[in-house]
Amino acid sequence: MRTEHLALSARGVKMQYRDRGTGNVLLAIDNIDLDVPDGAFVSLLGPSGCGKSTFLKIVNGLLPATAGEIKLHRVAKGREDAMVFQDAALFPWYSVLDNVAYGLVCAGVPRGEARKRAAPFIDLVGLKGFDEKYPYQLSGGMQQRANLARALAVDSAILLMDEPFAALDAQTREVMQAELLRIWNAAKKTVLFVTHQIDEAVYLSDRVVVMAARPGRVIADIQIDLRRPRDLSVKRTPEFAVYEEQIWRLIAGQYGKTPQPDAAS
């Protein structure tokens, strides 16, 4: 069956919650179906409030869905999924090495062993020599590298990335995008990447799943047929611009249909 080649399969995922202020029931996510094949890089793209981060947290198990089903590719040992958080997601009281080893510690690996297994991932993400530094001694980009290394170290079947570069400045973000592709290539991971930046989604992904808000839902699933490996110059090609334009139109088209108080973001 096809499902054996899927790292993630979601069917009819729905999320509703009661607004604490008004008491109204709000539908955050309405009926999301999503398949992510093994080894693929898939982005969830949408404006803020479209439920893309919520969906990621449901996949990760941090939030319970109101309805629907999530299937993750079973792995022989360890976790099926690992999360790369948005920002400030390192423990300030731990060194880089202890932070990177933390996912393994959560999986029950003794600390010494976890540190040993985590060390190569620090090199992989380009933080060689920073093992014993503390988070405050790292730049934002370096912190996100450590954040990524922690998720890689648990050797999960799928990486869930929640706008990991959103807090970085534009140049660092581009460098990190290229770095992510290099690491993705080296680590042979499946990635589900959440972002609100069109160029980021197109540059990184095999597929861009476009979402709309209120309620959060999928409005398009676009295959990105740009040749790999991609370096940043691909962003200046006409093909890239065509994808950007296509997605931009999809998102812009939504603004006329539903009230969007924060459409500017």
Place this chain on the structure above:
Amino acid sequence: MIAVRSAPVQLIARLRAGNERVFYGVAGFVGLIVFWEVAANTGIFRKSLVSAPSSVWKAALTDFGNGSIWPHIAASTGEFAVGFLVSLAIGIPLGLAIGWFRRVDYFFNGLLAGFNATPNVALIPLIILMAGIGFESKVIVVFLSAFFAVVVTTFTGVQSIARRHLEITRSFGGSRWLAFRTVALPSTIPYILSGIRIGAGRALVGVVSAEFISANQGLGFYIGFFGVFLDTARVMLGIVLFGIFGVVLGELIRVVEHRYDVWRPELHR
């Protein structure tokens, strides 16, 4: 022309460069002592009421010389140490439990607020009835004085843990017990340390209040006893000894705090 700096000026400059914190700290005390001495001898203050550093020094030489003050120091130190350590031994774990378990919080919340609002001094007569006027009743007062500060700061610390930090443990499938050890404890330590600091101050106040009301030894008793005889030099000596005790205690706590500055760079000065 070359400006030649005199030797004392150079010496002061060198001392200041060595350790500014100690330099200015000592300068503060020296300044106070000089001001006090001058004010007492020029009639700005009434010497019979505030004494003077020179008189306090003379009293200290006498009482330390014949050893008569040592039992008082020993009694107060013992009451403080036992009462304060017990308040930490019970207060920190209880504060952690209140902060970590919602139901424990609900259980103790009202009780703590009520007891905390009761002035400890008001309980002293009752404590004396129950525990006598000896060591035990002082220890209880000291314990009560420090206890609430320790509990409240500790559970406030646990309740102030960043939610996203707890999310990390959950996200990677770590247990709640692991989250407690690796997230709750380290992020609460700064709060526990300020609880210790505040609690230590309250405990010292507890020592004096308890000894004032009823005691036959201790520095609080010493102060009260000589106050009755208008021996203000000895009253001041007792107060100064409490002050010295407070400074030493503060420095000890600083040493502990420094261990955590590695990851709290914003506290570096």
